[in-house]
Amino acid sequence: MTPTPDWHLVVPVKGGASAKSRLHPPTGVGREALALALATDCLTACCAGMPPARVLVVTSDERVAQMARGLDARVVADPGAGLNAAVRAGRDAALADGPSLPVAALLGDLPALRAEDLTAALGAAAAYPLAVVPDAAGEGTVLLTALTGAELVPSFGAGSAARHEAAGHQRLELELPRLRTDVDDDADLQDVLALGVGAATRRALEQSATTLPPMQGSVHSFDETTGAGSALLDDGREVTFTREVFAASALRHLRVGQRLSLDLTGEREVSKLWIVGIGDDQRIG
Numbered sequence: 363m364t365p366t367p368d369w370h371l372v373v374p375v376k377g378g379a380s381a382k383s384r385l386h387p388p389t390g391v392g393r394e395a396l397a398l399a400l401a402t403d404c405l406t407a408c409c410a411g412m413p414p415a416r417v418l419v420v421t422s423d424e425r426v427a428q429m430a431r432g433l434d435a436r437v438v439a440d441p442g443a444g445l446n447a448a449v450r451a452g453r454d455a456a457l458a459d460g461p462s463l464p465v466a467a468l469l470g471d472l473p474a475l476r477a478e479d480l481t482a483a484l485g486a487a488a489a490y491p492l493a494v495v496p497d498a499a500g501e502g503t504v505l506l507t508a509l510t511g512a513e514l515v516p517s518f519g520a521g522s523a524a525r526h527e528a529a530g531h532q533r534l535e536l537e538l539p540r541l542r543t544d545v546d547d548d549a550d551l552q553d554v555l556a557l558g559v560g561a562a563t564r565r566a567l568e569q570s571a572t573t574l575p576p577m578q579g580s581v582h583s584f585d586e587t588t589g590a591g592s593a594l595l596d597d598g599r600e601v602t603f604t605r606e607v608f609a610a611s612a613l614r615h616l617r618v619g620q621r622l623s624l625d626l627t628g629e630r631e632v633s634k635l636w637i638v639g640i641g642d643d644q645r646i647g
């Protein structure tokens with residue numbers, strides 16, 4: 363296998379009141395807060411997938427900058443001339459580390475992204491001098507790469523995948539929906555929620571129980587004597603529940619493999635469980 367080169371990753375994040383103008387968050391959720399949460403989940407995955415010192419977040423928004431610094435990413439000042447200028451500024455900051463380094467640019471609105479998706483995509487892109495990964499619709503760009511960073515010339519904006527391809531970037535239709543689903547509008551938000559978003563986006567949407575589908579999973583283990591156990595979420599995570607949570611469900615028994623709906627506190631602890639299809643007011647015991 364070809365070793366993966368040491369990419370620098372440029373992530374532009376607009377932030378502030380004008381971010382994500384096509385998104386209509388549910389009542390009780392601010393657009394700015396939701397946009398920040400989308401970027402937080404995206405950057406958390408990036409900084410888990412590669413050394414954060416090689417992740418360059420281009421922004422002029424102090425809240426975004428603070429969040430990025432908290433993840434140990436580098437912050438580059440946004441020149442204030444739009445998305446492509448922001449990506450160029452990130453590229454130039456990366457090239458200050460070495461003029462022929464490989465540089466990639468990733469959109470910052472991918473809240474379902476996981477570290478392994480980024481690693482897989484950068485690994486695939488490493489086989490080409492220039493590459494582009496289109497968004498799920500095949501029209502926009504989510505990832506643009508150049509093995510020689512100085513050759514990264516961004517042309518983001520409507521229909522950018524075809525433009526990047528015409529400029530010599532190899533089109534990579536990777537089977538990585540978590541990487542390819544960017545959030546522009548309300549339908550995209552539903553798509554990423556179905557894929558499973560990161561903790562920040564889930565938290566930001568918590569005030570709005572109507573839009574957030576409960577987590578689904580199946581019983582993985584159950585101790586009859588204590589009432590404690592664990593479940594496997596459909597996104598692959600194992601989560602645990604205590605005897606108190608089980609007792610509060612009013613269920614008398616669980617069997618391994620049984621389908622459940624779950625609420626979580628934190629990443630791994632179940633705060634509430636119930637049987638799929640049985641609503642809060644229709645509990646069975």
Ligand SMILES: Nc1nc2c(ncn2[C@@H]2O[C@H](COP(=O)(O)OP(=O)(O)OP(=O)(O)O)[C@@H](O)[C@H]2O)c(=O)[nH]1
Nearest residue numbers: 374375376381382383384420444445448469470471
């Ligand atoms: N730093 C920086 N990032 C930008 C800028 N414009 C867009 N982005 C980021 O680029 C990614 C894709 O941008 P868009 O989908 O066009 O997002 P947007 O401008 O926030 O949203 P819309 O108002 O819907 O166009 C997101 O991560 C944005 O935060 C910009 O001028 N500067």
Ligand SMILES: C=C(OP(=O)(O)O)C(=O)O
Nearest residue numbers: 502503518519520522546
């Ligand atoms: C900026 C782009 O897309 P969107 O506005 O759809 O995020 C793009 O794909 O080039």
